[in-house]
Amino acid sequence: MTTGPRIEQLVTAGTFSLDGGTWDVDNNVWIVGDDEEVIVIDAAHDVEAIAAAVGARTLRAIVCTHAHNDHIDAAPALAERTGAPILLHADDLPLWRQTHPDRAPDGELTDGQTLTVAGTELQVLHTPGHAPGAVCLFAPALQALFSGDTLFAGGPGATGRSFSDFGTIIVSLREKLLTLPGATTVHTGHGPTTTIAEEAPHLPEWIDRGF
Template sequence: MAPSAGPVPAVPAARVELLVTSGTFTLDGGSWDVDNNVWLVGDDSEVLVLDPAHDAEAVAAAVGGRRVTAIVCTHAHNDHVNAAPALAERTGAPILLHPDDLTLWRMTHPDREPDGPLKDGDVLHVAGVDLHVLHTPGHSPGAVSLHAPALDTVFTGDTLFAGGPGATGRSFSDFPTIVDSIRERLLTLPPETTVRTGHGDSTTVGTEAPHLAEWIARGH
């Protein structure tokens, strides 16, 4: 008689969806055309929205009839938060932001504060999945990443891209700080972890980790 199989691990019902929106990024007197990745994590009933950019109507259409549990801003550059208040008004969901980025937030939304803080170590829940908040400053003071171990995914905003760190040449950014964040908080994740970025293509921790020394040399 063959031995009976053990319990089958539960597979999370949550999935990751991508919406790309287009608009402008404005800071330090300059303006650039950009395409932004808006990430949705959830199932058929509820969803969490990361970085609603440029077009609240398009994001709302992607959400459909699902309940929005939270609107999470990985940082407060205008191209990552400009549609957040309109989406919050439509859905009733709270906007969450790390307090260290409030100065940047107020440049775009001087009359509307976020609804709650994101802090390092916080855990957000949606569709049976936990998203762990990692404070990863450097691109901005309050930049965060969200690690979803059950989905083998980390959402890095503009901290880590396919090919290296996010930009640090503008106000409120710092290259040594972003390198420390990537080295200590992101490259320590399992190598198979998918890195879902704020712009452009996704990558993996294992793909990016070997190039840390090159980035440091390039940045000095």
């Protein structure tokens, strides 16, 4: 029996490298769809584990919330295995090329674009700051936001490295994310989920602290 659209979480382990440093990280890989077809949000680290989680279902797209290496390192191998296109916002191509200089993404994500899988629409929100081409995906029917590294439980994503800017991420949060319905569950790129209602009241604190 076919079940309706759902959200599945896979946690993979690897490293994040930028500006000459490398750190061990655990990443959330999100799979959205049903028993027939899915999309993968952020193909991180472990192509075998991601492919196993997808199983026999059709993979419609590999969506990259941004192009830091820990979110895209398994994307080309997963695309080769499944035939699914890799989608990335064009502003993150310089970061993408640091990890995959010889393999470009297959398509562009743009602000306001709608992706559809298993009858469920996901709205692309361009949310620069953590990275210039960072995007989030909002699925109203699932009351879900896939925030990548733009918003976490407890604050915004880091902006202390190359290609990032604190003022820009604050604008993205204020104008694109914290205006979403409070009941929206935020599925983050690392760590636990949260909700818009939990995070929205803290924006002034983040600004004051230069989070």
